[in-house]
């Protein structure tokens with residue numbers, strides 16, 4: 537129903553010139569859930585995330601959030617409580633860790649709340665406190681991913697869009713990132729997660745979508761998709 541869905545995407549089409557990257561994509565995300573979007577390279581996951589964040593304009597289709605159309609400008613989307621943590625992090629390499637975190641809070645003016653949230657980020661990722669004055673560009677890949685997630689959380693999003701948060705991370709750090717995503721959910725944040733790491737994403741997801749060459753191929757509970765023969769063969773490598 538209208539009130540139960542946070543995010544409602546209907547018949548979304550996105551093109552890059554001749555390339556039709558998303559074809560009639562429809563999906564919905566309910567509040568407080570983790571929703572996974574899985575798919576191979578080039579399936580359209582990043583295109584979907586960037587469109588939802590207001591960074592790409594759709595050719596056609598509708599996106600509504602809490603019953604109202606999502607604005608076309610990235611900062612207006614952020615002001616509505618939707619925050620994208622982009623693929624490959626896109627940190628400000630020449631700013632320090634702390635400066636990057638503060639950039640995440642640039643739409644806020646509650647200085648006490650911002651200070652309190654910085655403390656929460658150091659509790660979530662203790663290594664960041666030790667690296668506050670280090671330039672983000674000199675951090676390891678895993679540390680950069682932590683800064684990117686923490687920077688996103690500093691905007692106090694209601695809906696967090698995570699694009700391949702486990703990309704390029706060692707297995708132990710992948711575990712950490714997935715654990716963190718569960719913690720973010722436990723705080724009441726809704727999460728849409730694009731992942732190539734299909735097994736872990738489906739294991740954690742309440743609901744999931746499989747994107748294949750720009751189309752939604754399958755929809756279901758994460759646990760249902762893990763059991764789906766097609767998903768097992770094509771995405772989990774299990775025969």
Ligand code: ATP
Pocket residue numbers: 552555557575576577578579580581582583584623732
């Ligand atoms: P990956 O997991 O490899 O990041 P993805 O599922 O995120 O893939 P997208 O990056 O959304 O996929 O790409 C979807 C399709 O759109 C691909 O065929 C890609 O080549 C194409 N595409 C993406 N960005 C552009 C662009 N700026 N110009 C032209 N084509 C693009």
